[in-house]
Amino acid sequence: HLGIVIIPGPNFLVIVKNSLAHSRRAGMVTARGVAIGTIVYVIAGFLGFTALLSQSVMLFNLIKWIGTLYFIYVGIQLILHANRTQTDVTIDTVKHSTFTDAQALRSGLLTMLSNVKSAFYFMFLFTTFLPADIDLQLKIVVLIMVPMISFLWYTILALTFSNHIIQTIYQKIERWMNVVFGTVWI
Secondary structure, three states, rough: OHHHHHHOOOOHHHHHHHHHHHHHHHHHHHHHHHHHHHHHHHHHHHHHHHHHHHHOHHHHHHHHHHHHHHHHHHHHHHHHHHHHOOOOOOHHHHHHHHOHHHHHHHHHHHHHHHHHHHHHHHHHHHHHOOOOOOHHHHHHHHHHHHHHEEEEEHHHHHHHHHHHHHHHHHHHHHHHHHHHHHHHOO
């Protein structure tokens, strides 16, 4: 799981963006949202939802399109934000107060749940590597370990990218980075 988690994708992007643009706390809460989304995917896998997805092209395509639309929406919002004029305000005075914990948690959770890469991964994990008759003890271990690995990795990212020096550099190029982040999201 660690090998999959460290590959940059939408979860990586949302943690880095929130840590850079807002605060260490925002990055950490976003990481918590991604971990909660991981728990949802693990439970869905144990309940057979991933097997159902692997058998239903229509249901899988519906989820894929919802995720696609969400990513396009986020990308457009970032690009539009980049075009707004910015005043000379420091990160410490405004950005920490304008992005709430609920927004950070929601951004991590929605990114994880709409992440097609994650859906494929969990579908593959539960239909290929974990036997259908897995015992309760192993289910509990998987339910604890998989989200914990995700949370720890994304916490490291949040701590790294919320460093004051990195944030100061980001603040100087924020307009362009929002265009880059928005383009990558789309």
